[in-house]
Amino acid sequence: MVQIFTAIFAVFFFEAACHPFNVQPNYKDVLRLSLLFYEAQRSGRLPVDNRIPWRGDSALDDKGTNGEDLTGGYYDAGDFVKFSFPMAFTTTTLAWGVLDYENAYKSADQYHHVLTALKWATDYFLKSHVSPYELYGQVGDFSIDHKYWGRPEELNMTRPAYKIDTKHPGADLAGEVSAALSSTALVFKNIQKDYYNLAIKHAQELYTFAVNYPGFYHEAIPGAKTFYQSTGFGDELTWAAIWLYKATLDKKYLQDAELFYMNFKLKGRPNEFYHTNKAAGIQVLLAEVTGKPEYINAVETFCNYSIYQQKRTPNGLVYIDKVGTLSHAANVAFLCLQAAALNISTSTYINFAREQLAYILTTTGRSFVVGYGENYPKKPHHSASSCPAKPSPCGWEAYKSKDPNPQILYGALVSGPDQNDYYEDVRDEFLYNEVTLDYNAGFQSAVAGLIHYENE
Secondary structure, three states, rough: OHHHHHHHHHHHHHOOOOOOOOOOHHHHHHHHHHHHHHHHHHHHHHHHOOOOOOOOEOOOOOOOOOOOOOOOEEEOOOOEEEEHHHHHHHHHHHHHHHHOOOHHHHHOOOHHHHHHHHHHHHHHHHHOHHHHHHHHEEEOOOHHOOOOOHHHHHHHOOEEEEEOOOOOHHHHHHHHHHHHHHHHHHHOOOOHHEEEHHHHHHHHHHHHHHOOOOOOOHHHHHHHHOOOOOOOOOOHHHHHHHHHHHHOOOOHHHHHHHHHHHHHHOOOOOOOEEEEEHHHHHHHHHHHHOOOHHHHHHHHHHHHHHOOOEEEOOOOEOOOOOOHHHHHHHHHHHHHHHHHHHHOOOHHHHHHEEEHHHHEEEEEEEEOOOOOOOOOOOOEOHHHHOOOOOOOOOOHHHHOOOOOOOOOOOOOEEOOOOOOOOOOOOOHHHHEEEOOHHHHHHHHHHHHHHHHHHOO
């Protein structure tokens, strides 16, 4: 009976996606555009092959409290603060997609660009990790930054830097950055061996820091408490351990991961996969590297709940939270594509991912990715792209304008609709039109996953 029930719902939800607007998305083009979004978010000195004509060098004076060079990395959203916690989650999630769907990036001619995107983040993390027990986790003050609306190239404000150390620990941040370095190191292992070795060295040091000095990073970096507060550091410790195991094959890290998994009670059924809760991703990774039934069953439980029981909008979007609505759905789709590779309900999970991404790209009669498809968002909540072409001045009048953003922020996935599928393309409403680094991460990896399965 359960199997019949499951089959009926699978057919129902798949057919629900077959809306008159359900043309097949061009996933390769979406992948290309998503990488352009990350290039538009670059901070620091841009390379000579910069592909975003309205962006230039910015924040070249970012420094630590002792004068350390903290230039580079990515701006978090439509503002100009660099938050390492979500940036690191973004990096790990993108690296995961590259590791498993390398063929997708190569077939879309985007492999070089995604390697560059990963390294842009990890180069910054390597700079930020100034000593074994000292890591900068934020540059810029949100309250100061949000008094400014304009171009990053014209920033004229104090940009303080905040760090964790032995007296002000943050196991969650140290673990998150460790995972980002391990996963990216694994991508580069057979491409740049020296970079692999350097990234692994820092990942191991950060892991040791996280294990030996537990604590919440938002207590050391107060600004993070408002915007990117961590809900616990057990998942980050486990996440860091499992990625170090994948990158080094040192069994002590796998033993640590399984111990943390039990001690921090991560075996329950998660409701999401997000920068604040990585338990579902950990279950997938443990299932992959151990093949143990307990982890495989946990993954199946998560995906089946997400497909058959999770709340949905009337048009079929998995609805988890009003902030980052679309990214939540895309993150689940990505994990269930991973589950499909474990031979768990393979066709059902792939169809579920297609359905969720079809909602984002086509089936509602609009696209929620800037610059892609029909009726895409014209007014994302993004300061730099709202500015007219230089040398015209830019300020709060650009924010208040009712016109589309003069610069197209290609590839950015907006936060999305509410629980009733209602969406409004307005610049000043972040619940609909916010864009962030982490919103695109699981989405881009899910797109790569679908290209991978199309190529099989």
